[in-house]
Amino acid sequence: MKITKDQVEKVALLARLELTDAEAETFTGQMDAILAYVDKLNELNTDGIVPTAHAVPMENAFRADEVRDSIGIDNALANAPKRAESFFRVPKVIE
Amino acid sequence: MEYRAVIGLEVHVQLNTNTKIFCGCSTRFGAEPNSQTCPVCLGMPGALPVLNRQVVEHAIKAGLATNCEIAPRSIFARKNYFYPDLPKGYQISQYELPICSTGHLDIEVDGTVKKIGITRIHMEEDAGKLVHSDVPGVGDDSCVDLNRACTPLLEIVSEPDLRSADEAVAYLKKLHQIVVYLGISDGNMEEGSFRCDANVSVMKVGADKFGTRTETKNVNSFKFVKQAIDYEIERQIEVIEDGGTIVQETRLFDPNTGVTRSMRGKEEAHDYRYFPDPDLVPLVISDDWVEDVRLGLPELPEAKRRRYMEELGLPAYDAEVLTATRELAAYFEACLEFHSQPKLVANWVMGEVTRALNEENRPIAEAPVTPQLLAELLQLIDKGTISGKIAKTVFDEMWRTGKPPAKVVEEKGLVQVSDTGEIERIINEVLAREAGQVAEYRSGKDKLFGFFVGQVMRASKGKANPAVVNELLLKKLQG
Numbered sequence: 001m002k003i004t005k006d007q008v009e010k011v012a013l014l015a016r017l018e019l020t021d022a023e024a025e026t027f028t029g030q031m032d033a034i035l036a037y038v039d040k041l042n043e044l045n046t047d048g049i050v051p052t053a054h055a056v057p058m059e060n061a062f063r064a065d066e067v068r069d070s071i072g073i074d075n076a077l078a079n080a081p082k083r084a085e086s087f088f089r090v091p092k093v094i095e
Numbered sequence: 096m097e098y099r100a101v102i103g104l105e106v107h108v109q110l111n112t113n114t115k116i117f118c119g120c121s122t123r124f125g126a127e128p129n130s131q132t133c134p135v136c137l138g139m140p141g142a143l144p145v146l147n148r149q150v151v152e153h154a155i156k157a158g159l160a161t162n163c164e165i166a167p168r169s170i171f172a173r174k175n176y177f178y179p180d181l182p183k184g185y186q187i188s189q190y191e192l193p194i195c196s197t198g199h200l201d202i203e204v205d206g207t208v209k210k211i212g213i214t215r216i217h218m219e220e221d222a223g224k225l226v227h228s229d230v231p232g233v234g235d236d237s238c239v240d241l242n243r244a245c246t247p248l249l250e251i252v253s254e255p256d257l258r259s260a261d262e263a264v265a266y267l268k269k270l271h272q273i274v275v276y277l278g279i280s281d282g283n284m285e286e287g288s289f290r291c292d293a294n295v296s297v298m299k300v301g302a303d304k305f306g307t308r309t310e311t312k313n314v315n316s317f318k319f320v321k322q323a324i325d326y327e328i329e330r331q332i333e334v335i336e337d338g339g340t341i342v343q344e345t346r347l348f349d350p351n352t353g354v355t356r357s358m359r360g361k362e363e364a365h366d367y368r369y370f371p372d373p374d375l376v377p378l379v380i381s382d383d384w385v386e387d388v389r390l391g392l393p394e395l396p397e398a399k400r401r402r403y404m405e406e407l408g409l410p411a412y413d414a415e416v417l418t419a420t421r422e423l424a425a426y427f428e429a430c431l432e433f434h435s436q437p438k439l440v441a442n443w444v445m446g447e448v449t450r451a452l453n454e455e456n457r458p459i460a461e462a463p464v465t466p467q468l469l470a471e472l473l474q475l476i477d478k479g480t481i482s483g484k485i486a487k488t489v490f491d492e493m494w495r496t497g498k499p500p501a502k503v504v505e506e507k508g509l510v511q512v513s514d515t516g517e518i519e520r521i522i523n524e525v526l527a528r529e530a531g532q533v534a535e536y537r538s539g540k541d542k543l544f545g546f547f548v549g550q551v552m553r554a555s556k557g558k559a560n561p562a563v564v565n566e567l568l569l570k571k572l573q574g
Contacts, residue, residue, distance in 0.1 A: 060376065061375075065113050066113065070130060071132065086127055090237050090238075
Protein backbone atom coordinates (compact mmCIF):
# COMPACT_ATOMS: atom_id res chain seq x y z
CA MET A 1 0.00 0.00 0.00
CA LYS A 2 1.33 3.41 -0.99
CA ILE A 3 -1.30 5.33 0.95
CA THR A 4 -3.58 4.61 3.88
CA LYS A 5 -7.15 5.68 4.54
CA ASP A 6 -5.88 7.74 7.49
CA GLN A 7 -3.67 9.74 5.15
CA VAL A 8 -6.54 10.34 2.74
CA GLU A 9 -8.69 11.56 5.61
CA LYS A 10 -5.94 13.88 6.82
CA VAL A 11 -5.45 15.38 3.38
CA ALA A 12 -9.21 15.80 3.06
CA LEU A 13 -9.30 17.62 6.40
CA LEU A 14 -6.46 19.94 5.37
CA ALA A 15 -8.30 20.67 2.10
CA ARG A 16 -11.57 21.17 3.99
CA LEU A 17 -13.23 18.35 2.06
CA GLU A 18 -15.93 16.33 3.74
CA LEU A 19 -15.75 12.68 2.68
CA THR A 20 -18.11 9.87 3.57
CA ASP A 21 -16.53 6.68 4.77
CA ALA A 22 -17.28 5.04 1.43
CA GLU A 23 -15.70 7.92 -0.48
CA ALA A 24 -12.59 7.75 1.66
CA GLU A 25 -12.32 4.04 0.86
CA THR A 26 -12.75 4.65 -2.86
CA PHE A 27 -10.20 7.47 -2.97
CA THR A 28 -7.72 5.46 -0.97
CA GLY A 29 -7.86 2.73 -3.58
CA GLN A 30 -7.66 5.16 -6.50
CA MET A 31 -4.83 7.21 -5.05
CA ASP A 32 -2.96 4.08 -4.14
CA ALA A 33 -3.16 2.95 -7.77
CA ILE A 34 -1.99 6.36 -9.04
CA LEU A 35 0.95 6.45 -6.66
CA ALA A 36 1.92 2.91 -7.51
CA TYR A 37 1.92 3.88 -11.19
CA VAL A 38 3.99 7.02 -10.64
CA ASP A 39 6.30 5.00 -8.45
CA LYS A 40 7.72 3.53 -11.62
CA LEU A 41 9.66 6.78 -12.00
CA ASN A 42 11.69 5.81 -8.96
CA GLU A 43 13.36 3.19 -11.11
CA LEU A 44 15.20 5.99 -12.94
CA ASN A 45 18.58 7.10 -11.72
CA THR A 46 18.23 10.83 -10.96
CA ASP A 47 21.60 11.40 -9.33
CA GLY A 48 22.87 14.91 -10.09
CA ILE A 49 19.60 16.08 -11.64
CA VAL A 50 18.16 19.32 -10.25
CA PRO A 51 14.56 18.91 -9.09
CA THR A 52 12.14 20.42 -11.58
CA ALA A 53 10.48 23.58 -10.24
CA HIS A 54 8.67 24.50 -13.42
CA ALA A 55 7.54 22.61 -16.50
CA VAL A 56 8.30 25.45 -18.94
CA PRO A 57 11.96 26.26 -19.62
CA MET A 58 11.58 29.95 -18.89
CA GLU A 59 12.84 32.36 -16.26
CA ASN A 60 12.44 35.95 -15.02
CA ALA A 61 8.98 37.09 -16.04
CA PHE A 62 8.71 40.59 -14.51
CA ARG A 63 6.35 43.55 -14.34
CA ALA A 64 7.43 47.14 -13.86
CA ASP A 65 6.32 48.71 -10.58
CA GLU A 66 3.55 50.79 -12.18
CA VAL A 67 0.06 51.14 -10.77
CA ARG A 68 -2.78 49.81 -12.90
CA ASP A 69 -6.46 50.41 -12.29
CA SER A 70 -8.09 48.07 -9.82
CA ILE A 71 -11.48 46.61 -10.67
CA GLY A 72 -13.57 48.62 -8.22
CA ILE A 73 -15.21 47.65 -4.97
CA ASP A 74 -18.51 46.47 -6.48
CA ASN A 75 -16.76 44.19 -8.96
CA ALA A 76 -14.50 42.87 -6.22
CA LEU A 77 -17.50 42.03 -4.04
CA ALA A 78 -19.81 40.85 -6.84
CA ASN A 79 -19.38 37.15 -6.01
CA ALA A 80 -19.23 37.53 -2.25
CA PRO A 81 -21.89 35.48 -0.44
CA LYS A 82 -22.25 38.36 2.00
CA ARG A 83 -20.98 41.91 2.09
CA ALA A 84 -21.01 44.66 4.68
CA GLU A 85 -20.33 48.13 3.36
CA SER A 86 -17.09 47.72 1.37
CA PHE A 87 -16.07 44.53 3.16
CA PHE A 88 -16.47 40.83 2.52
CA ARG A 89 -18.51 39.54 5.44
CA VAL A 90 -17.52 36.12 6.78
CA PRO A 91 -18.41 33.98 9.78
CA LYS A 92 -16.51 34.95 12.90
CA VAL A 93 -12.96 33.71 13.07
CA ILE A 94 -12.02 32.32 16.47
CA GLU A 95 -8.50 33.17 17.59
CA MET B 96 19.38 26.34 38.62
CA GLU B 97 20.66 28.83 36.07
CA TYR B 98 18.92 29.09 32.72
CA ARG B 99 19.93 30.57 29.43
CA ALA B 100 17.45 31.92 26.87
CA VAL B 101 17.76 31.10 23.19
CA ILE B 102 15.98 33.50 20.86
CA GLY B 103 15.53 33.71 17.11
CA LEU B 104 13.49 36.38 15.35
CA GLU B 105 11.39 36.36 12.21
CA VAL B 106 10.83 39.86 10.93
CA HIS B 107 8.32 40.79 8.27
CA VAL B 108 9.19 43.97 6.42
CA GLN B 109 6.59 45.53 4.16
CA LEU B 110 8.30 46.92 1.07
CA ASN B 111 7.42 50.42 -0.09
CA THR B 112 6.77 49.62 -3.75
CA ASN B 113 4.00 51.44 -5.62
CA THR B 114 2.26 48.20 -6.51
CA LYS B 115 1.68 44.76 -5.07
CA ILE B 116 4.15 41.92 -5.54
CA PHE B 117 2.19 40.02 -8.20
CA CYS B 118 -0.27 42.57 -9.65
CA GLY B 119 -0.54 46.26 -10.51
CA CYS B 120 -2.89 47.24 -7.67
CA SER B 121 -1.71 50.15 -5.54
CA THR B 122 -0.29 49.50 -2.08
CA ARG B 123 -1.30 52.89 -0.66
CA PHE B 124 -2.20 52.64 3.03
CA GLY B 125 -5.62 53.73 4.30
CA ALA B 126 -7.68 53.41 1.08
CA GLU B 127 -11.33 52.36 1.18
CA PRO B 128 -11.63 48.60 1.90
CA ASN B 129 -11.27 46.36 -1.18
CA SER B 130 -10.79 49.35 -3.49
CA GLN B 131 -7.25 48.20 -4.36
CA THR B 132 -7.99 44.72 -5.61
CA CYS B 133 -8.06 42.82 -8.89
CA PRO B 134 -8.53 39.21 -10.06
CA VAL B 135 -4.92 38.34 -9.11
CA CYS B 136 -4.97 39.53 -5.51
CA LEU B 137 -8.57 38.37 -5.03
CA GLY B 138 -7.50 34.87 -6.02
CA MET B 139 -9.93 34.56 -8.93
CA PRO B 140 -9.57 31.33 -10.92
CA GLY B 141 -7.32 31.72 -13.95
CA ALA B 142 -5.68 34.96 -12.89
CA LEU B 143 -1.90 34.83 -13.24
CA PRO B 144 0.58 36.50 -10.89
CA VAL B 145 3.54 38.35 -12.45
CA LEU B 146 6.50 39.31 -10.25
CA ASN B 147 7.19 43.00 -9.55
CA ARG B 148 10.83 43.59 -10.50
CA GLN B 149 11.24 46.28 -7.85
CA VAL B 150 10.51 43.72 -5.12
CA VAL B 151 13.47 41.65 -6.34
CA GLU B 152 15.73 44.73 -6.33
CA HIS B 153 14.68 45.55 -2.78
CA ALA B 154 15.30 41.97 -1.65
CA ILE B 155 18.80 42.05 -3.17
CA LYS B 156 19.49 45.35 -1.36
CA ALA B 157 18.38 43.85 1.95
CA GLY B 158 20.53 40.80 1.33
CA LEU B 159 23.65 42.81 0.50
CA ALA B 160 23.17 45.10 3.51
CA THR B 161 22.98 42.08 5.83
CA ASN B 162 26.00 40.26 4.36
CA CYS B 163 23.89 37.55 2.72
CA GLU B 164 24.61 35.44 -0.31
CA ILE B 165 22.25 36.25 -3.18
CA ALA B 166 20.94 33.06 -4.75
CA PRO B 167 21.67 32.84 -8.50
CA ARG B 168 18.42 30.91 -8.82
CA SER B 169 15.41 30.98 -6.54
CA ILE B 170 11.81 29.84 -6.81
CA PHE B 171 8.41 30.67 -5.37
CA ALA B 172 6.33 28.17 -3.44
CA ARG B 173 2.76 27.86 -2.28
CA LYS B 174 2.16 27.68 1.45
CA ASN B 175 -1.25 26.10 1.85
CA TYR B 176 -3.68 26.98 4.64
CA PHE B 177 -7.20 28.27 5.02
CA TYR B 178 -8.02 31.59 6.61
CA PRO B 179 -10.56 34.22 5.52
CA ASP B 180 -7.86 36.83 4.90
CA LEU B 181 -6.13 34.54 2.38
CA PRO B 182 -8.26 34.47 -0.77
CA LYS B 183 -6.38 31.80 -2.73
CA GLY B 184 -6.15 29.29 0.10
CA TYR B 185 -2.38 29.56 -0.18
CA GLN B 186 0.22 32.23 0.30
CA ILE B 187 2.87 32.66 -2.38
CA SER B 188 6.18 32.59 -0.56
CA GLN B 189 9.64 31.10 -0.98
CA TYR B 190 10.60 27.87 0.71
CA GLU B 191 13.40 25.69 -0.55
CA LEU B 192 15.33 28.28 -2.55
CA PRO B 193 14.98 31.74 -0.96
CA ILE B 194 16.58 34.75 -2.62
CA CYS B 195 19.09 35.43 0.20
CA SER B 196 20.79 33.23 2.78
CA THR B 197 23.63 32.96 5.33
CA GLY B 198 24.13 36.60 6.30
CA HIS B 199 24.81 38.32 9.59
CA LEU B 200 24.55 41.58 11.51
CA ASP B 201 26.82 42.83 14.28
CA ILE B 202 24.99 44.15 17.31
CA GLU B 203 26.37 45.91 20.34
CA VAL B 204 24.98 45.34 23.83
CA ASP B 205 26.69 46.79 26.92
CA GLY B 206 29.79 47.60 24.90
CA THR B 207 30.22 44.07 23.55
CA VAL B 208 29.92 43.40 19.83
CA LYS B 209 28.18 40.18 18.86
CA LYS B 210 27.58 38.62 15.47
CA ILE B 211 24.00 37.51 14.84
CA GLY B 212 23.47 35.11 11.98
CA ILE B 213 20.75 35.61 9.40
CA THR B 214 19.49 32.30 8.12
CA ARG B 215 17.55 33.57 5.15
CA ILE B 216 15.55 36.36 3.58
CA HIS B 217 12.67 35.51 1.32
CA MET B 218 9.98 37.34 -0.62
CA GLU B 219 6.29 36.68 -0.07
CA GLU B 220 2.85 38.24 -0.31
CA ASP B 221 0.97 39.60 2.68
CA ALA B 222 -2.55 38.45 3.59
CA GLY B 223 -5.60 40.71 3.80
CA LYS B 224 -6.93 42.23 6.99
CA LEU B 225 -9.71 41.00 9.23
CA VAL B 226 -11.80 43.64 10.95
CA HIS B 227 -13.78 42.38 13.90
CA SER B 228 -15.64 45.22 15.47
CA ASP B 229 -16.12 48.61 13.89
CA VAL B 230 -18.60 47.77 11.14
CA PRO B 231 -22.19 48.30 12.31
CA GLY B 232 -24.85 45.64 11.82
CA VAL B 233 -22.64 42.62 11.19
CA GLY B 234 -23.10 41.11 14.64
CA ASP B 235 -20.49 38.48 15.39
CA ASP B 236 -19.30 38.21 11.80
CA SER B 237 -15.85 39.30 10.69
CA CYS B 238 -15.16 41.70 7.85
CA VAL B 239 -12.39 41.19 5.29
CA ASP B 240 -10.42 43.91 3.51
CA LEU B 241 -8.15 42.55 0.79
CA ASN B 242 -6.32 45.80 -0.01
CA ARG B 243 -3.29 44.47 1.84
CA ALA B 244 -3.51 41.03 0.22
CA CYS B 245 -0.54 40.51 -2.12
CA THR B 246 1.45 43.43 -0.70
CA PRO B 247 5.17 42.61 -0.91
CA LEU B 248 6.95 41.43 2.23
CA LEU B 249 10.45 40.33 3.04
CA GLU B 250 10.70 37.78 5.79
CA ILE B 251 14.08 38.01 7.49
CA VAL B 252 14.89 35.02 9.68
CA SER B 253 17.70 35.15 12.23
CA GLU B 254 19.67 32.24 13.61
CA PRO B 255 18.88 31.38 17.25
CA ASP B 256 21.92 33.44 18.25
CA LEU B 257 20.21 35.90 20.58
CA ARG B 258 20.48 35.26 24.32
CA SER B 259 18.39 38.00 25.93
CA ALA B 260 15.53 40.38 25.25
CA ASP B 261 18.06 43.24 25.13
CA GLU B 262 20.04 41.50 22.40
CA ALA B 263 16.82 40.85 20.50
CA VAL B 264 15.87 44.52 20.68
CA ALA B 265 19.37 45.63 19.61
CA TYR B 266 19.18 43.29 16.61
CA LEU B 267 15.71 44.53 15.67
CA LYS B 268 16.69 48.18 15.95
CA LYS B 269 19.70 47.57 13.77
CA LEU B 270 17.66 45.74 11.16
CA HIS B 271 15.00 48.45 11.24
CA GLN B 272 17.60 51.17 10.75
CA ILE B 273 19.06 49.30 7.78
CA VAL B 274 15.79 48.77 5.90
CA VAL B 275 14.82 52.39 6.41
CA TYR B 276 18.28 53.59 5.30
CA LEU B 277 18.03 51.39 2.23
CA GLY B 278 14.74 53.10 1.43
CA ILE B 279 13.01 49.77 0.86
CA SER B 280 10.42 50.19 3.65
CA ASP B 281 8.93 53.04 5.63
CA GLY B 282 9.51 50.89 8.72
CA ASN B 283 6.31 52.16 10.28
CA MET B 284 5.66 49.72 13.11
CA GLU B 285 2.24 51.10 14.01
CA GLU B 286 0.96 50.51 10.50
CA GLY B 287 2.53 47.05 10.50
CA SER B 288 5.34 47.72 8.02
CA PHE B 289 7.85 46.09 10.38
CA ARG B 290 6.51 43.17 12.42
CA CYS B 291 8.28 40.62 14.53
CA ASP B 292 7.63 37.04 15.65
CA ALA B 293 9.89 35.77 18.43
CA ASN B 294 10.98 32.15 18.83
CA VAL B 295 11.99 31.66 22.44
CA SER B 296 13.26 28.67 24.39
CA VAL B 297 15.25 28.22 27.57
CA MET B 298 17.94 25.69 28.46
CA LYS B 299 19.88 24.97 31.60
CA VAL B 300 23.34 26.47 31.57
CA GLY B 301 25.72 23.79 30.41
CA ALA B 302 23.04 21.81 28.58
CA ASP B 303 24.02 20.81 25.05
CA LYS B 304 20.54 20.82 23.51
CA PHE B 305 18.11 23.71 23.01
CA GLY B 306 14.81 23.50 24.87
CA THR B 307 11.42 23.34 23.17
CA ARG B 308 10.54 26.71 21.67
CA THR B 309 7.38 28.75 21.45
CA GLU B 310 6.63 31.32 18.78
CA THR B 311 5.15 34.62 19.94
CA LYS B 312 3.40 36.37 17.08
CA ASN B 313 3.20 39.93 15.90
CA VAL B 314 4.98 41.93 18.53
CA ASN B 315 4.84 45.38 17.07
CA SER B 316 7.08 47.74 19.00
CA PHE B 317 10.58 47.50 20.40
CA LYS B 318 9.12 47.87 23.89
CA PHE B 319 6.66 45.02 23.40
CA VAL B 320 9.38 42.78 21.99
CA LYS B 321 11.34 43.21 25.17
CA GLN B 322 8.27 42.67 27.36
CA ALA B 323 7.06 39.64 25.41
CA ILE B 324 10.45 37.91 25.41
CA ASP B 325 11.13 38.64 29.08
CA TYR B 326 7.69 37.31 29.96
CA GLU B 327 8.15 34.19 27.86
CA ILE B 328 11.56 33.42 29.39
CA GLU B 329 10.16 33.78 32.92
CA ARG B 330 7.12 31.68 32.08
CA GLN B 331 9.12 28.85 30.58
CA ILE B 332 11.56 28.73 33.48
CA GLU B 333 8.64 28.56 35.91
CA VAL B 334 6.99 25.73 33.99
CA ILE B 335 10.23 23.73 34.01
CA GLU B 336 10.97 24.46 37.69
CA ASP B 337 7.47 23.23 38.52
CA GLY B 338 8.30 19.95 36.82
CA GLY B 339 6.30 20.68 33.65
CA THR B 340 7.34 20.60 30.00
CA ILE B 341 7.16 23.34 27.37
CA VAL B 342 4.72 22.72 24.55
CA GLN B 343 5.78 23.82 21.08
CA GLU B 344 3.05 26.26 20.19
CA THR B 345 2.13 29.67 18.84
CA ARG B 346 1.45 32.36 21.41
CA LEU B 347 0.05 35.84 21.16
CA PHE B 348 1.37 38.82 23.12
CA ASP B 349 -1.22 41.04 24.76
CA PRO B 350 0.20 44.57 25.08
CA ASN B 351 -2.46 45.54 27.63
CA THR B 352 -1.48 42.91 30.18
CA GLY B 353 2.13 42.28 29.10
CA VAL B 354 1.61 38.50 28.99
CA THR B 355 1.66 35.95 26.16
CA ARG B 356 -1.15 33.44 25.80
CA SER B 357 -1.51 30.24 23.84
CA MET B 358 -3.23 30.28 20.44
CA ARG B 359 -3.97 26.55 20.50
CA GLY B 360 -6.38 25.45 17.83
CA LYS B 361 -4.43 26.89 14.95
CA GLU B 362 -1.90 24.11 15.46
CA GLU B 363 -3.62 21.29 13.59
CA ALA B 364 -3.50 23.34 10.42
CA HIS B 365 0.29 23.69 10.58
CA ASP B 366 0.89 21.36 7.70
CA TYR B 367 1.54 23.78 4.89
CA ARG B 368 2.36 21.27 2.14
CA TYR B 369 4.70 23.68 0.36
CA PHE B 370 5.27 23.02 -3.32
CA PRO B 371 6.72 25.10 -6.19
CA ASP B 372 4.15 27.53 -7.58
CA PRO B 373 3.54 26.54 -11.21
CA ASP B 374 2.24 30.06 -11.97
CA LEU B 375 5.65 31.64 -11.42
CA VAL B 376 8.79 30.87 -13.35
CA PRO B 377 12.16 30.58 -11.59
CA LEU B 378 14.00 33.76 -10.71
CA VAL B 379 17.56 33.94 -12.02
CA ILE B 380 19.81 36.71 -10.74
CA SER B 381 23.08 37.36 -12.56
CA ASP B 382 26.25 38.62 -10.90
CA ASP B 383 25.93 41.77 -12.99
CA TRP B 384 22.52 42.50 -11.56
CA VAL B 385 23.81 42.02 -8.02
CA GLU B 386 26.77 44.33 -8.74
CA ASP B 387 24.46 46.99 -10.18
CA VAL B 388 22.39 46.92 -7.02
CA ARG B 389 25.51 46.99 -4.85
CA LEU B 390 26.75 50.13 -6.62
CA GLY B 391 23.42 51.81 -5.98
CA LEU B 392 23.38 51.11 -2.24
CA PRO B 393 23.43 54.18 0.02
CA GLU B 394 26.10 54.51 2.69
CA LEU B 395 24.80 52.36 5.54
CA PRO B 396 24.62 53.55 9.14
CA GLU B 397 27.62 51.57 10.33
CA ALA B 398 29.91 52.85 7.57
CA LYS B 399 28.63 56.37 8.13
CA ARG B 400 29.25 56.16 11.85
CA ARG B 401 32.81 55.00 11.26
CA ARG B 402 33.43 57.76 8.73
CA TYR B 403 32.10 60.44 11.08
CA MET B 404 34.54 59.26 13.72
CA GLU B 405 37.56 58.60 11.55
CA GLU B 406 37.31 61.34 8.93
CA LEU B 407 35.35 64.05 10.70
CA GLY B 408 36.87 63.40 14.11
CA LEU B 409 33.54 63.25 15.91
CA PRO B 410 33.15 61.45 19.24
CA ALA B 411 31.40 58.05 19.13
CA TYR B 412 28.32 59.48 20.82
CA ASP B 413 27.89 62.23 18.21
CA ALA B 414 28.42 59.79 15.36
CA GLU B 415 25.78 57.49 16.83
CA VAL B 416 23.20 60.25 17.30
CA LEU B 417 23.74 61.86 13.90
CA THR B 418 23.45 58.58 11.99
CA ALA B 419 20.30 57.48 13.82
CA THR B 420 18.23 58.26 10.75
CA ARG B 421 19.24 58.80 7.16
CA GLU B 422 17.43 62.16 7.13
CA LEU B 423 19.26 63.53 10.17
CA ALA B 424 22.60 62.44 8.70
CA ALA B 425 21.69 64.04 5.38
CA TYR B 426 20.84 67.32 7.15
CA PHE B 427 24.14 67.26 9.01
CA GLU B 428 26.10 66.49 5.85
CA ALA B 429 24.31 69.19 3.86
CA CYS B 430 25.18 71.70 6.54
CA LEU B 431 28.83 70.62 6.44
CA GLU B 432 28.89 71.46 2.74
CA PHE B 433 28.39 75.10 3.65
CA HIS B 434 30.32 75.20 6.90
CA SER B 435 33.05 72.63 7.30
CA GLN B 436 33.45 72.53 11.07
CA PRO B 437 32.08 69.08 11.93
CA LYS B 438 32.05 69.36 15.71
CA LEU B 439 30.41 72.79 15.76
CA VAL B 440 27.80 71.74 13.21
CA ALA B 441 27.24 68.48 15.12
CA ASN B 442 26.63 70.40 18.35
CA TRP B 443 24.03 72.60 16.71
CA VAL B 444 22.28 69.75 14.90
CA MET B 445 22.15 67.59 18.04
CA GLY B 446 21.32 70.59 20.21
CA GLU B 447 19.16 73.41 18.90
CA VAL B 448 17.87 71.71 15.75
CA THR B 449 16.88 68.47 17.50
CA ARG B 450 15.36 70.36 20.43
CA ALA B 451 13.23 72.53 18.13
CA LEU B 452 12.08 69.48 16.13
CA ASN B 453 11.19 67.56 19.28
CA GLU B 454 9.26 70.48 20.73
CA GLU B 455 7.05 70.60 17.67
CA ASN B 456 7.24 66.86 16.96
CA ARG B 457 8.18 67.54 13.34
CA PRO B 458 10.29 65.52 10.92
CA ILE B 459 13.61 67.05 9.95
CA ALA B 460 12.49 67.46 6.35
CA GLU B 461 10.18 70.21 7.63
CA ALA B 462 12.82 72.12 9.58
CA PRO B 463 12.30 75.83 8.79
CA VAL B 464 16.02 76.36 9.39
CA THR B 465 17.54 74.62 6.38
CA PRO B 466 21.11 73.29 6.43
CA GLN B 467 22.21 76.31 4.43
CA LEU B 468 20.57 78.78 6.82
CA LEU B 469 22.11 77.02 9.81
CA ALA B 470 25.50 77.26 8.13
CA GLU B 471 24.99 80.99 7.54
CA LEU B 472 24.23 81.41 11.22
CA LEU B 473 27.40 79.57 12.23
CA GLN B 474 29.37 81.78 9.86
CA LEU B 475 28.06 84.86 11.67
CA ILE B 476 29.45 83.44 14.92
CA ASP B 477 32.76 82.71 13.22
CA LYS B 478 33.04 86.23 11.90
CA GLY B 479 32.31 87.63 15.34
CA THR B 480 29.13 89.34 14.13
CA ILE B 481 27.17 87.66 16.92
CA SER B 482 28.13 85.67 19.99
CA GLY B 483 27.31 81.99 20.40
CA LYS B 484 24.74 82.96 23.00
CA ILE B 485 22.96 85.49 20.81
CA ALA B 486 23.06 82.93 18.01
CA LYS B 487 20.57 80.83 19.97
CA THR B 488 18.16 83.76 20.06
CA VAL B 489 18.69 84.28 16.34
CA PHE B 490 18.12 80.58 15.74
CA ASP B 491 14.76 80.64 17.52
CA GLU B 492 13.67 83.62 15.46
CA MET B 493 14.82 81.89 12.25
CA TRP B 494 12.87 78.80 13.25
CA ARG B 495 9.73 80.88 13.82
CA THR B 496 9.97 82.98 10.70
CA GLY B 497 12.17 81.08 8.24
CA LYS B 498 14.20 84.29 7.73
CA PRO B 499 17.95 84.16 7.03
CA PRO B 500 20.16 84.89 10.04
CA ALA B 501 21.68 88.11 8.65
CA LYS B 502 18.21 89.57 8.32
CA VAL B 503 17.18 88.52 11.83
CA VAL B 504 20.35 90.03 13.28
CA GLU B 505 19.77 93.28 11.41
CA GLU B 506 16.06 93.57 12.23
CA LYS B 507 16.52 92.80 15.90
CA GLY B 508 19.71 94.85 16.24
CA LEU B 509 21.61 91.85 17.56
CA VAL B 510 25.00 92.61 16.07
CA GLN B 511 27.71 91.81 18.55
CA VAL B 512 29.42 94.84 20.01
CA SER B 513 33.20 94.49 19.75
CA ASP B 514 33.78 98.23 19.74
CA THR B 515 36.02 98.80 22.75
CA GLY B 516 34.74 102.34 23.30
CA GLU B 517 31.13 101.16 23.61
CA ILE B 518 32.05 98.25 25.86
CA GLU B 519 34.26 100.45 28.02
CA ARG B 520 31.34 102.82 28.54
CA ILE B 521 29.15 99.92 29.75
CA ILE B 522 31.93 98.62 32.03
CA ASN B 523 32.36 102.05 33.59
CA GLU B 524 28.63 102.24 34.29
CA VAL B 525 28.58 98.80 35.88
CA LEU B 526 31.64 99.43 38.02
CA ALA B 527 30.27 102.75 39.19
CA ARG B 528 26.98 101.13 40.19
CA GLU B 529 28.64 98.20 41.95
CA ALA B 530 31.26 100.17 43.88
CA GLY B 531 30.88 97.93 46.95
CA GLN B 532 31.60 94.75 44.99
CA VAL B 533 34.52 96.42 43.25
CA ALA B 534 36.06 97.19 46.64
CA GLU B 535 35.57 93.58 47.72
CA TYR B 536 37.14 92.30 44.49
CA ARG B 537 40.12 94.53 44.94
CA SER B 538 40.54 93.29 48.49
CA GLY B 539 41.10 89.81 47.08
CA LYS B 540 37.67 88.30 46.33
CA ASP B 541 38.64 87.12 42.81
CA LYS B 542 35.51 85.08 42.40
CA LEU B 543 33.53 88.26 41.83
CA PHE B 544 35.04 88.58 38.34
CA GLY B 545 32.34 86.36 36.91
CA PHE B 546 29.71 88.55 38.53
CA PHE B 547 31.06 91.64 36.72
CA VAL B 548 31.18 89.82 33.39
CA GLY B 549 27.55 88.81 33.89
CA GLN B 550 26.49 92.36 34.73
CA VAL B 551 28.26 93.80 31.70
CA MET B 552 26.76 91.18 29.38
CA ARG B 553 23.34 91.86 30.79
CA ALA B 554 23.74 95.64 30.42
CA SER B 555 24.71 95.07 26.77
CA LYS B 556 21.67 92.81 26.31
CA GLY B 557 24.04 89.98 25.51
CA LYS B 558 25.51 91.74 22.53
CA ALA B 559 28.95 92.56 23.93
CA ASN B 560 31.75 90.41 22.59
CA PRO B 561 32.62 88.27 25.64
CA ALA B 562 36.33 88.14 24.81
CA VAL B 563 36.57 91.90 24.62
CA VAL B 564 34.56 92.26 27.85
CA ASN B 565 36.92 89.91 29.69
CA GLU B 566 39.97 91.73 28.52
CA LEU B 567 38.74 95.25 29.25
CA LEU B 568 37.18 94.33 32.56
CA LEU B 569 40.37 92.78 33.82
CA LYS B 570 42.28 95.91 32.89
CA LYS B 571 39.76 98.21 34.58
CA LEU B 572 39.55 96.23 37.79
CA GLN B 573 43.28 95.98 38.12
CA GLY B 574 43.81 99.63 37.20
